[in-house]
Amino acid sequence: MRVWISGLAVLADGMAGWAAARAILRGEAAWQPTPCALPPPATLAPNERRRTSPIVRLAMAVASDACTAAGCDPAAVHNVFGSSNGDGRVVNAILQALADPAAGLSPTQFHNCVHNAAAGYWTIGSQSRQPVACFGGYDWSWGFSLLQAAAEAVVEDRTVLLCVYDMAMPQPLGQKRPTRGTFGVGLVLSPRSVPHALAMLDIEYGPEEATDTPLILPDAQTTTALRTLCHDNPAARALPLLAALANGGPHEIRVAGDIGHVAIKVTPC
Amino acid sequence: MTAALTALRLTAGTGISAMGLGVAQTLAALRTRRTGLEPCDFAGITHGYAGSVAGVEDHALPLRLAAYACRNNRLVDMALRTDGVADAIMAARAHYGAGRIGVVMGTSTSGVLASEDAFCAMDAQGRLPANFDYEHTQDLFSLARYVRAALDLRGPALCVSMACASSSRAFMDAAYLIRAGLCDAVVVGGADSLCRMTLRGFAALELVSAGRCRPCDARRDGISIGEAAGIVLLERPDGRTISGPPAGFHATVLGYGASSDGHHMSTPHPHGAGAVLAMQRALDSARLPAAAIDYINLHGTGTRANDAMEDKAVSTLFGAHVPCSSTKGWTGHTLGACGVIEAMICALALEHGFMPGCLGVEAVDPAFRADVLTTNEARPMRHVMSNAFGFGGANCSLIFGKAA
Numbered sequence: 151m152r153v154w155i156s157g158l159a160v161l162a163d164g165m166a167g168w169a170a171a172r173a174i175l176r177g178e179a180a181w182q183p184t185p186c187a188l189p190p191p192a193t194l195a196p197n198e199r200r201r202t203s204p205i206v207r208l209a210m211a212v213a214s215d216a217c218t219a220a221g222c223d224p225a226a227v228h229n230v231f232g233s234s235n236g237d238g239r240v241v242n243a244i245l246q247a248l249a250d251p252a253a254g255l256s257p258t259q260f261h262n263c264v265h266n267a268a269a270g271y272w273t274i275g276s277q278s279r280q281p282v283a284c285f286g287g288y289d290w291s292w293g294f295s296l297l298q299a300a301a302e303a304v305v306e307d308r309t310v311l312l313c314v315y316d317m318a319m320p321q322p323l324g325q326k327r328p329t330r331g332t333f334g335v336g337l338v339l340s341p342r343s344v345p346h347a348l349a350m351l352d353i354e355y356g357p358e359e360a361t362d363t364p365l366i367l368p369d370a371q372t373t374t375a376l377r378t379l380c381h382d383n384p385a386a387r388a389l390p391l392l393a394a395l396a397n398g399g400p401h402e403i404r405v406a407g408d409i410g411h412v413a414i415k416v417t418p419c
Numbered sequence: 420m421t422a423a424l425t426a427l428r429l430t431a432g433t434g435i436s437a438m439g440l441g442v443a444q445t446l447a448a449l450r451t452r453r454t455g456l457e458p459c460d461f462a463g464i465t466h467g468y469a470g471s472v473a474g475v476e477d478h479a480l481p482l483r484l485a486a487y488a489c490r491n492n493r494l495v496d497m498a499l500r501t502d503g504v505a506d507a508i509m510a511a512r513a514h515y516g517a518g519r520i521g522v523v524m525g526t527s528t529s530g531v532l533a534s535e536d537a538f539c540a541m542d543a544q545g546r547l548p549a550n551f552d553y554e555h556t557q558d559l560f561s562l563a564r565y566v567r568a569a570l571d572l573r574g575p576a577l578c579v580s581m582a583c584a585s586s587s588r589a590f591m592d593a594a595y596l597i598r599a600g601l602c603d604a605v606v607v608g609g610a611d612s613l614c615r616m617t618l619r620g621f622a623a624l625e626l627v628s629a630g631r632c633r634p635c636d637a638r639r640d641g642i643s644i645g646e647a648a649g650i651v652l653l654e655r656p657d658g659r660t661i662s663g664p665p666a667g668f669h670a671t672v673l674g675y676g677a678s679s680d681g682h683h684m685s686t687p688h689p690h691g692a693g694a695v696l697a698m699q700r701a702l703d704s705a706r707l708p709a710a711a712i713d714y715i716n717l718h719g720t721g722t723r724a725n726d727a728m729e730d731k732a733v734s735t736l737f738g739a740h741v742p743c744s745s746t747k748g749w750t751g752h753t754l755g756a757c758g759v760i761e762a763m764i765c766a767l768a769l770e771h772g773f774m775p776g777c778l779g780v781e782a783v784d785p786a787f788r789a790d791v792l793t794t795n796e797a798r799p800m801r802h803v804m805s806n807a808f809g810f811g812g813a814n815c816s817l818i819f820g821k822a823a
Contacts, residue, residue: 151599151600151601225681229679234558234560236559236580241531244616244620245531245534245535245538245616246538248535248538248539248615248616248619249535249538249539249541251463254623255619255620255622255623256623257620257623257624257625257685260616260620260621260623260624261620261624261684261685261810262684263616263620264527264580264581264582264809264810264811265527265559265580265581265582266580266581266582266809266810266811266813267684267810267811269581269679269811269813270679270684270810270811270812270813271684271811273679273680273681273811273812274681274682274683274684274812276681277681278679278681279678279679279680279681279692279693279696280678280679281591281677281678281679282581282677282679282811282813283579283581283588283591283592283677284579284580284581284813285577285578285579285580286529286558286559286560286578286580287559287560287576287577287578288554288558288559288560288561288564290560291560294575294576294577297575297601298575298577298592298595298596300599301592301595301596301598301599301601302592302595304599305594305595305598305599306595321545322538322541322545322546322547323534323547323553325546325547326537326547326551326552326553326554327553327554327558354601355574355575355601356518357517357518357519357573357574407575407576408560408564408576409567409573409576410518410573410574410575
């Protein structure tokens with residue numbers, strides 16, 4: 151499958167946008183794991199905006215930034231959202247409430263615990279009537295969501311916004327699903343060559359076992375730190391592809407699944 | 420894109436729900452209009468009615484997959500062992516190869532009951548029990564991984580989680596895998612099981628009926644929650660000329676369409692604008708005019724808002740000309756599994772030439788304009804539509820035809 155990246159956005163600890171991420175991945179700036187600011191989504195009505203959780207803010211920010219970078223209308227694109235844990239904060243809070251017979255369950259919290267909550271708010275904010283798909287793939291959410299977004303782009307011949315995000319899992323659920331840091335990535339994938347594309351991707355699935363292409367950056371210390379982030383946060387497994395895009399040139403990248411792998415051939419435009 | 424390219428063969432399928440295990444029991448319950456809903460008695464929750472699957476508590480997973488043990492994976496394992504569907508998938512695996520068959524499963528809550536039990540068993544230091552395995556139970560991907568491991572498949576796997584539209588959307592994502600050439604066949608399905616989260620969550624939203632749900636009734640007052648699992652095998656249209664052993668139900672997936680409401684997290688768009696768009700896109704993808712649809716299996720949850728919205732949406736596109744009904748009076752609202760269960764009902768309706776009328780309706784809402792059936796009717800059909808609408812404004816419509 152061949153798609154073109156027409157827009158890219160990153161929001162993560164120590165990476166306030168693609169320009170900042172690119173400088174770090176090129177070795178031009180040091181990475182510090184400073185918690186990233188998550189802006190309240192300007193597109194929502196004030197009461198909804200105020201109540202949005204951090205992970206909804208994260209997903210909406212990268213989705214919006216990716217569309218801005220691509221110069222596309224957020225209401226026109228198809229949407230694929232991928233996340234391992236979804237809104238772990240809300241799920242954890244509901245589980246705590248359910249274990250306490252005296253505690254009531256908040257109806258708002260309940261409808262916000264669905265895995266497609268972030269995508270739902272995104273379509274409400276952008277007044278989009280376009281299709282949404284929401285996937286969960288544990289540690290392999292990034293690779294499988296990318297594969298599926300490319301398949302939808304090619305089969306439907308439509309531009310697809312891919313948004314993959316995960317955040318730290320609170321306690322006590324974090325005891326059993328340790329997830330750290332904040333990482334969100336947005337890609338606008340076009341099934342056709344576009345004038346301002348960053349790169350062309352050839353994406354295939356292989357049933358053979360493979361390991362992730364390791365992240366290798368100019369600076370050894372940053373490499374070690376960001377490899378830890380890849381391990382701790384499933385969405386950060388996009389970093390090897392992002393490093394390839396930041397550094398230019400052709401690359402071949404593998405993203406391991408629990409079984410099989412996704413192979414990405416990167417050709418700069 | 421021609422219709423022939425869009426159509427996918429559904430060569431084997433089954434489902435289990437409160438109304439029965441597999442095709443024969445489901446067909447018998449539909450024909451005799453026997454509901455599976457009983458007074459709710461689950462984890463101390465006794466409000467309203469629920470649809471539980473007999474035998475799920477006692478069902479054991481194969482020893483090699485014991486790590487996955489939770490109610491949701493037991494439910495899907497029961498489905499795999501119903502109507503010979505696993506044998507049919509094995510035959511497809513022998514033909515195409517394990518690496519060419521994908522798995523796309525829909526669920527809203529996966530094995531969350533395991534986490535609920537673990538939180539109830541937390542010790543005084545706030546530690547969750549040592550034997551609680553989040554990765555293989557509550558995690559969303561657990562369901563798709565279980566199905567793939569149980570069938571020894573090696574194709575791409577995905578879990579679709581978008582509330583009550585989950586397993587309908589799973590058909591679309593499976594179609595993309597096949598049409599993009601990544602897979603020759605995909606095991607599609609879904610499972611959602613009874614848990615405190617949904618029983619108490621929908622009660623907190625005041626959406627659970629005190630009695631059995633009665634979709635489209637003038638006095639409907641909410642849903643009854645049910646559990647269900649379904650499995651189908653979708654194959655590319657130019658795949659095998661000889662199919663595997665006959666298993667369960669068969670059909671052709673003629674078209675699909677999805678949309679978003681872009682309106683509200685838990686309230687549907689009042690005029691059903693998103694629902695109209697999903698149904699229109701399904702018609703476009705099947706290359707069929709609205710007049711070609713013979714029956715619509717409604718999402719029809721039994722809430723005031725959903726059924727009124729869906730009536731508006733259906734009558735906008737189809738007028739009062741297409742018979743339609745909801746089958747949730749039999750199964751309850753099986754949430755992320757309703758798409759695959761209602762795909763089974765659509766296939767049985769097509770094969771046996773009967774439309775199941777809504778169960779438990781005293782009087783259809785007088786404001787409704789669509790042709791709502793309240794008794795079963797024998798009529799031949801060529802094309803049927805199935806709707807699913809979920810929280811977050813996720814809409815999905817599928818169109819089925821008879822097996823080729």
